[in-house]
Structure formats: structure tokens, C-alpha cells
Amino acid sequence: MMESTETTASGTGAMFACGAQSIRFPVPVFVRESASIVGKKEGEGPLGEFFDVIGSDELFGGSTWEEAESCLQRDSLHLAVKKAGLHTTDIRYLFAGDLLGQGIATSFGLMQYERPLFGLYGACSTCGLSLTLASMAISGGFTDIAACVTSSHFASAEKEFRFPLGYGNQRPLSATWTVTGSAAFILSSSAGSSPRALITGVTPGKIVDYGLRDSMNMGACMAPAAADTIARHLDDFKRSPADYDRIITGDLGQVGQRVLLDLLSERGIELGERHTDCGIEIFDCKKQDTHAGGSGCGCSAVVLSAFILRQLFTGRWRRVLFVPTGALLSKTSFNEGQTVPGIAHAVVLESPLPAA
Numbered sequence: 001m002m003e004s005t006e007t008t009a010s011g012t013g014a015m016f017a018c019g020a021q022s023i024r025f026p027v028p029v030f031v032r033e034s035a036s037i038v039g040k041k042e043g044e045g046p047l048g049e050f051f052d053v054i055g056s057d058e059l060f061g062g063s064t065w066e067e068a069e070s071c072l073q074r075d076s077l078h079l080a081v082k083k084a085g086l087h088t089t090d091i092r093y094l095f096a097g098d099l100l101g102q103g104i105a106t107s108f109g110l111m112q113y114e115r116p117l118f119g120l121y122g123a124c125s126t127c128g129l130s131l132t133l134a135s136m137a138i139s140g141g142f143t144d145i146a147a148c149v150t151s152s153h154f155a156s157a158e159k160e161f162r163f164p165l166g167y168g169n170q171r172p173l174s175a176t177w178t179v180t181g182s183a184a185f186i187l188s189s190s191a192g193s194s195p196r197a198l199i200t201g202v203t204p205g206k207i208v209d210y211g212l213r214d215s216m217n218m219g220a221c222m223a224p225a226a227a228d229t230i231a232r233h234l235d236d237f238k239r240s241p242a243d244y245d246r247i248i249t250g251d252l253g254q255v256g257q258r259v260l261l262d263l264l265s266e267r268g269i270e271l272g273e274r275h276t277d278c279g280i281e282i283f284d285c286k287k288q289d290t291h292a293g294g295s296g297c298g299c300s301a302v303v304l305s306a307f308i309l310r311q312l313f314t315g316r317w318r319r320v321l322f323v324p325t326g327a328l329l330s331k332t333s334f335n336e337g338q339t340v341p342g343i344a345h346a347v348v349l350e351s352p353l354p355a356a
Helices: 065-083 101-113 126-139 154-161 218-237 253-266 297-313 331-335
Strands: 016-018 022-038 093-097 117-120 145-152 181-188 197-203 246-249 275-277 319-323 325-327 342-344 346-350
Touching: 022 065, 022 126, 022 218, 022 297, 022 346, 065 101, 065 145, 065 154, 065 181, 093 101, 093 126, 101 117, 101 145, 117 126, 126 145, 126 181, 126 197, 126 297, 126 319, 126 346, 145 154, 145 297, 154 331, 181 297, 197 218, 197 297, 218 253, 218 319, 218 325, 218 342, 218 346, 246 253, 246 297, 253 275, 297 319, 297 346
Parallel strands: 093 117, 093 145, 246 275, 246 319
Antiparallel strands: 016 022, 022 181, 022 197, 145 181, 197 346, 319 346, 325 342
């Protein structure tokens, strides 16, 4: 039964505005297939056995770090399309993004596919942003098949946001390690032979700024946005944390996780052990010296593809709230003394298996 706060989206009949900020899809969008490619360090982490490809060359066949990231996007999309039994011409729209200036990893990486592209920037929340917009396009009847691609690379991100690697700067314990990796997702209006998961709703996030300026503690900068989106989602859908097997944020890391749980507790929302974070899951922080955990566009994307969707596909988890988080800063804004606002987008993922 539809809640009284829902209204039908004009002209579609397939989407419903839900509460103040969310959208419910009465007819689910199918995650038909996905693929993940990561670097050597990620492959040595706790999730190493689940990734599709672990690269042995951090340049991935490119000649620069930026070109390496483009290669990651190109290859992850190729693999996802292949696994889905499709051809690239079956993909009507691409929704893709990265962390680099003007989205160059995406534009140069996906140019050869010659498909219409929506180039996106949501910082490290871009995976959630791409899934949200692609799901809306499919549910709205604008396409039957779309692809979402995101990536990050440790070396290109350090060069873009911090210091060249040769500088050898000291990282504080609150810092996270940018994941080298890319994941691609094939979304469809039809299930295909064996879908990985269903997308049944989304909660696009708002920009939230608590006035923090520490770019080496982005988990704390992003946690308020994650708390805001999670609280709004639960209110819009009239649900509690118990309605989800897991509520999984993107790359808050260990510091950001503590901030998130405290902020939600102040609102009377207790996540407890239902919460985990992709940045915590992807690395063994102590053994791999990644300090607070993982981050980057590729972090939540590869964990979603390799690990989260696996739990949903097997029915181990029935429903997950996936909440990638992003820190909205640039070299310019940081050097001019601006704060580091955050944003988080929530996607409801459900198992394709019938309920027991």
C-alpha cells in the first residue's frame, strides 16, 4: 500500500516521490550484472578473492596515472557488458564519473564506446549518484538498459588533491587510502537470466557542511551528510534500521564511522552492528597500513560489485541500504580556506531471490 506522502511522478506512472526527499520504485530496476577491477593492494585485502580482476601493473597498461584510471573504467565496463551477455550498443546511456579534474578518467576511458554519456561528479558518492540517476531513467521509461561506471586511483588522487608521491609527505592516522579500482554496473528494466539485485528506492542526498576544513580527515567531513541522508531515508520510507540487514556507507573509514554512529544516536537512531563501511571492509587497516581505511570513487563501487551484491544474490542478505559518501572539495577550494562539505546518496538494494 502506498503511503500518503507518495505522489506519482508526472508522465511515468513508474516512480513515486516518497516523503520529503526519496523516490520509491514500485517496479524494481534490476542490477543485471557488474564487474570490478582493483590494484594489487586491494587484492591483498580481506575481499581479494571476490574481485573479478586484480591488476599486477598499477599503470594498467597506461603511461600515466590518469591514463591508468581511464584504462580501469574502459576494462570494467567491457567486462560487465560481457558478463551480462550484451553488446555495448545495447547500452543506451552511460552514467559515469571519477575524482579527477573535468572528469578526464571517464571521458578518455569511455570515449571509445561511443554511447551517450552523463558525466557525473559526486566525489566519492559518485557510485550512488550514478545508480540513482540510471534507475530513475529506466523506471521513467527513458531507456531499458544503462551502465554505471566509477573509478579512482591512489596515485592520480594523491596528485590531484594532495602531494605528488615523490614528496613523501606524512599522513595522519585520520587519513584514508584512496582505492585503486573501478566497477561497472549494468542496470535494466528486465531481469535477464539471473539478476544480481533489485533497486527498489533511492534517497538523493543534500550538501551538508559542519564547517570542517581538514582534508586529511574526510571521514569526519562526510559523516554528517551520511547521517542526514540515512535519517531522512528512514523517515521517508517509514522504516527503522531493523528493516535492513546492513546499512553500508561508502568511505567514512574508522574515524568517520564513529562520528556517524554518534550523530545518529543523538537523533535516536541506533545502527549498532547493522552498520559497516566499504572503506573499513576493503583493507586490513593495521596490516596494510591504510590508517583509517579506504576511500575514493572506486572504494564503494568495487565493494558493492564484489561483495555486497554477492550477499544479496545468494540471499544471505535480503535488503541493504547502500550509502556512498563524498567530500566536496577541490585544490582551489582547499587552498582558499573553504570548508569541506559532504554529500551522501542512498540506494535500496534487495535480493532477487523470493522470500523464504
